[in-house]
Amino acid sequence: MPVRRPKDLTQALKQGTIEPVYFLFGPETYLRDQAARAIADEAMRDTLLREFNDISISLADGNAHTAVAEAEQLPMMSSRRMIRVTDFAKLDEDNEGILLEYLERPVETSVVVFVASDIDKRKKFAKTLMQGAAFEFAPLNDGELTAWARAHLKELKTEVEADVLRRIVELAGSDVRTLSNELNKLSAAALPSGKITMDLVEALVGRSRELMNWDLTDQMLARNRPRALQVLEQLLDDGAPPVMLIGLIGSTYRRLALAQTLLSQGASTRDIFRQVPMPPFKQQSYLATLSRTDGKMLARQIARIAAADLGIKTSKATPRMQVEMLVIELTAN
Known part of the structure; x- marks a missing residue:
């Protein structure tokens, strides 16, 4: 079954259709959380003791038995239980196997909602989730x-x-x-x-979009890895698509290569910033970055950015992991 859109979920819930297992994924956390609440509201429409039947489970400790035990428990004075499961992306093979066994025979009185920003689609568990009631919450244009x-x-x-x-x-x-x-x-x-x-x-x-994007690339060019990773994490948690961030990083490094070429050809500062626009307050630090940038290293960095972009589009590792690894490599001293 192909991945469905959020509006398909809304339509199904309006018709009273409830699935035993859902997979809500993607970086748009606000709409994703709204969807999980909508599923819970419909699943427990006539439930009086909702607090005893609406459960959230994190599998960050790596123990999938916790989620399965909750799902297999009978509801209390209700027709269904609602179990939200998070932090399952890094489970080992044995614990993924436990969840796979549950997916084969889900309990009729439970609605289990797996929620994640991204997942390694090469794994059997991910493929199984994607074949069911899977809904993607991509960033809005x-x-x-x-x-x-x-x-x-x-x-x-x-x-x-x-x-x-x-x-x-x-x-x-x-x-x-x-x-x-x-x-x-x-x-x-x-x-x-x-x-x-x-x-x-x-x-x-x-001005979150303008300032945060500048901050990420500024810290990367300065080789300030801790700060670059901190900004990256905030951008990703706020819903910035990894592929967009890699595009931003690629554009920054290609502009740096162009500016370096112009500098080596004897272009004036004015000509450089005519072709590589830069706010006046950043121009001095940008020139300092140009002077300490090695051309061969820059070429390798641009090739690495291209490889990361291809990796995301061909599902090699998770998109978030791809961009995190890229930032770590590009900020190496």
């Missing part, structure tokens, strides 16, 4: 983010012009959780008029 934001503001009874809404999406970034928080903040600040203005946006909305 700007058009989808804008449509979601407009619908959210309608619920908040708040008005906004199209150009102002585009600016909110531009500043908030691709993570729906961040966008939701910013919209809630703006809606409250817009009272009593109930209309969000451009001045309000510029004053209140954090």
